[in-house]
Amino acid sequence: MKARNYHVITYGCQMNEHDSEKIRGMLESMGYNEVKKAEEADIIVINTCLIRENAELTVYGKVGALKKFKEENPDLVLAVGGCMMQKDTTAKKLYNKHPEVDIIFGTHNLPRLPSLIENVKEGNDKIIEISDAPLEANKDSETPVKRESDIKAWITVIRGCENYCSYCVVPHVRGPERSRPEAQILEEIKGVVYNGVKEVTLLGQNVNAYGKDLEKDKNFADLLKKAADIKGLQRIRYMTSHPRDFDEQMIEVTAGTDKISSHYHLPVQSGSDSVLKMMNRGYTRANYLNLVEKIRSHDPAAAITTDIIVGFPGEKESDFQKTIDLVEECRFDMAFTFAYSERPDTRAQKMEDDVDPEVRQERLQELMEVQNRISQEKNQELVDETVEILVEGESRKNPETFAGRTETNKLVIIPKDEGLRGKLIPVKINEAGSWTLYGEPLI
Numbered sequence: 001m002k003a004r005n006y007h008v009i010t011y012g013c014q015m016n017e018h019d020s021e022k023i024r025g026m027l028e029s030m031g032y033n034e035v036k037k038a039e040e041a042d043i044i045v046i047n048t049c050l051i052r053e054n055a056e057l058t059v060y061g062k063v064g065a066l067k068k069f070k071e072e073n074p075d076l077v078l079a080v081g082g083c084m085m086q087k088d089t090t091a092k093k094l095y096n097k098h099p100e101v102d103i104i105f106g107t108h109n110l111p112r113l114p115s116l117i118e119n120v121k122e123g124n125d126k127i128i129e130i131s132d133a134p135l136e137a138n139k140d141s142e143t144p145v146k147r148e149s150d151i152k153a154w155i156t157v158i159r160g161c162e163n164y165c166s167y168c169v170v171p172h173v174r175g176p177e178r179s180r181p182e183a184q185i186l187e188e189i190k191g192v193v194y195n196g197v198k199e200v201t202l203l204g205q206n207v208n209a210y211g212k213d214l215e216k217d218k219n220f221a222d223l224l225k226k227a228a229d230i231k232g233l234q235r236i237r238y239m240t241s242h243p244r245d246f247d248e249q250m251i252e253v254t255a256g257t258d259k260i261s262s263h264y265h266l267p268v269q270s271g272s273d274s275v276l277k278m279m280n281r282g283y284t285r286a287n288y289l290n291l292v293e294k295i296r297s298h299d300p301a302a303a304i305t306t307d308i309i310v311g312f313p314g315e316k317e318s319d320f321q322k323t324i325d326l327v328e329e330c331r332f333d334m335a336f337t338f339a340y341s342e343r344p345d346t347r348a349q350k351m352e353d354d355v356d357p358e359v360r361q362e363r364l365q366e367l368m369e370v371q372n373r374i375s376q377e378k379n380q381e382l383v384d385e386t387v388e389i390l391v392e393g394e395s396r397k398n399p400e401t402f403a404g405r406t407e408t409n410k411l412v413i414i415p416k417d418e419g420l421r422g423k424l425i426p427v428k429i430n431e432a433g434s435w436t437l438y439g440e441p442l443i
Contacts, residue, residue, distance in 0.1 A: 153200050157202045
């Protein structure tokens with residue numbers, strides 16, 4: 001009997017990465033085997049992102065490139081899901097533009113994928129299934145998972161977002177906040193640890209909102225403390241946090257619990273109060289700077305990273321310079337920087353976009369140069385120092401080397417040694433780049 005193969009292509013955030021692990025789990029439970037090349041697959045699933053226009057255009061390009069495989073193999077099933085497909089406009093555009101796609105499914109229809117595939121295999125016509133009813137968080141554990149790593153694991157704690165930042169499409173495609181039951185989360189963590197996982201990352205569009213929708217008085221800081229009590233678990237990370245909801249208790253628990261990584265990812269988005277107000281972020285520049293000061297007073301060795309958008313509608317040169325000044329003051333370890341991208345059905349889409357595209361790109365370039373310098377300077381401070389890393393395995397860029405991460409989430413490249421995979425080891429740093437450190441194991 002001919003082997004049945006699948007191939008999954010993922011765009012977007014860590015939540016999408018974890019959703020793709022569930023897609024793999026469902027396909028494996030149907031008897032399919034994963035292959036690395038799309039041309040070898042009987043089923044290809046694309047898990048999409050809608051956060052920026054570039055991500056959307058990339059998906060259209062990828063679907064078009066896969067058309068030749070469908071022509072060569074008419075029995076190939078091509079499915080496209082994720083955030084981009086949850087929006088009716090983009091789903092219909094794909095449906096009309098790419099007849100080679102067999103299945104279109106939204107974020108809330110993920111568990112239905114096996115049934116949709118079976119329907120297509122039985123000869124049914126092209127299927128488009130997009131539900132407005134949010135996926136129930138307490139059903140999360142019912143979906144099988146094939147994890148990419150046996151050393152670290154994503155664990156969803158909350159789905160959805162209710163912040164409605166004016167530029168962001170996430171609340172429209174991920175739905176309202178739904179927290180998973182605490183006991184279910186802790187059981188999942190115990191399960192992955194039993195199977196050898198050393199590190200978990202607790203996921204949510206806004207993890208600090210965890211528990212607000214549960215009947216009993218639950219919060220994310222308490223969940224972190226209970227997770228840290230699990231025997232055998234060596235590290236805990238979490239993302240993403242909203243600065244408005246990141247309180248003193250979160251700082252104290254993160255700084256005061258050995259297993260919890262001293263890495264605080266707090267998207268600031270802008271250093272200008274007027275832009276922050278237009279973005280509907282719910283905090284001021286002073287609020288954010290005060291938060292950073294509190295973190296560093298509790299946790300002096302902490303790494304703080306951020307997200308920043310430049311060229312938001314109405315952003316003046318003076319607003320942009322306030323962002324540059326904030327970056328210089330905060331000295332982030334790393335920043336994910338983006339030029340504003342108009343998204344459908346957001347309030348920002350209706351604002352007058354008076355920032356010239358060329359100016360937007362110039363500001364992005366200037367911001368990147370400032371942050372890269374700061375990242376280089378901060379990483380350079382670690383040269384000749386000894387850090388502890390969890391060795392994850394082959395580096396993505398060079399499989400002849402191993403990669404691992406420090407407690408503060410800095411990427412470290414070391415010589416390849418199979419005996420080190422999955423271990424916490426001391427490493428002396430010999431060289432530093434803006435994004436990466438290089439070192440030698442001290443064992």
